[in-house]
Amino acid sequence: MSKKRREIPVFGHPIIETHCHLDYLRERPLEETLEQTQQVNIEKVITIAVSPDNLARVRELSQIAAWVYGTQGIHPHDAESYSDEVEAEIRAHAGDEKIVAIGEIGLDYFYDNADREVQRQVFRRQLQIACDTDRPVVIHSREADEDTIAILSEFEASLKRRGVIHSFTSGPGLARYALDQGWCLGFNGITTFNKAENVRDIVRMAPLDQILLETDSPFLTPVPYRGKENAPFYLPFVAEKIAEVKHLPLDDVITRTYKNSLQTFFPGQ
Template identity: 60%
Template sequence: MSKKRRDIPNYQLPIIETHFHLDYLKDAPAEEVLAAARELGVERFMTIAVTPANIPVVLQLTSEHTDLFGTLGVHPHDAAEFSDETDATIRQHLNNDKIVAVGEIGLDYFYDNCDREVQRQVFAQQLRIAADTDMPVVIHTREADEDTMAILREYAPQMARKGVVHSFTSGPELAGLAVELGFCLGINGIVTFNKAENVREIVAQTPLTHLLLETDAPYLTPVPYRGTENAPKYLPFIAETIARVKEVSTEDVLRQTYENSLRTFFS
């Protein structure tokens, strides 16, 4: 018999989901996913584009829900699909009030789904888009700390607004540089995993003023709901774990990460 899972806590405080993929969730219709999270205080949602084909989907979804916002960009897995047309499409839609960042962009040397030089070129090109348009970015980086740091050192000074290194699992040097340059770190369900002591160490060393809450749903479901599809309604579990690591109240985490999200994407 399976152990009963603890109910999701409701702290009666506003929360912003800064990273999930609404069009990838399969267990419930989009409106049910959003409604369940709203009941627990999630006030705004950011659904993330990852491929050229995904961009019109994000634009359509954000037009259908008043509290749903989006990002436009091409993930490193799909960097080979980036073209001049993609660049033009992203730029065209960044003046849409429902689009709040360029992303998901970056480097992934763990899966190496795309040639690394192509990844670097496309990452840099999308950082230039953000710099040109005064938009923040949503960065994915995995097993690519050195190149990510080199590229950020080059491009971040040109960016009026910075953004987030999302789903942060990298080392302390990249964490420190990101914070120094003005980026936040996105913390999701990984922080609740038993073997993720490295992520909890990063949370411990990073000022709370530079942390954001995210789920990356449908992936990376936090404890105690691992094994089920992730959803924004699980954000309180992530906040609770950050609070334990930082030795502060969950309410303090929720208040500060809410302010951080507003500052990063909605100011």
């Protein structure tokens, strides 16, 4: 007989989903997903742009509810689709009321879906947009620690607001650099995976006031729901795991990461 999965915990204090892809969800109607998300006391959701094809869709999704927000940016996988026209679209909407960051941008040398030099050029161009529009940045970095550090170093003085290196799976060198420079690190369901001790080591290292919670749904579903499509309403399991790994009261993790999310994406709230 199979074990019954735990019910999703509901916390007394709200939490914020800082990284998901609502337009990629397929398992259930979006309205149902959003309803379940609110039921577990998730106060805000940020859905992330990744390609020229979904920039407009993310803007549409950011209008479906007062508590849903979006970003504008091109993922390194789609760097070869970047153009002056795409950049103009990102710039035109970077200041929209419901757009809270430039992203998801960065480098991915694991899949190498785009030429590495093109990735670097596109990363720089989008960091410049963040500088020019005073927006925080959502960064993807995989197997590219040295180049990520080198490129971010070029923008240390001009990038007034930092942001997050999301779904952090990189090494301690990038983690130390990012933390020293005032970036947050985003952690998701990977923290619950049996073989992810390297990620939990970074969780232990990172100060609580520089940690953000995310799901990256529909990917990376946390234990105990691995095998099912991920969704924002599984975020409480990530908070629980971070509290366990850092040996901190769960309430401390929830309230501090909530503040971190506001400071990063919603200053003044």
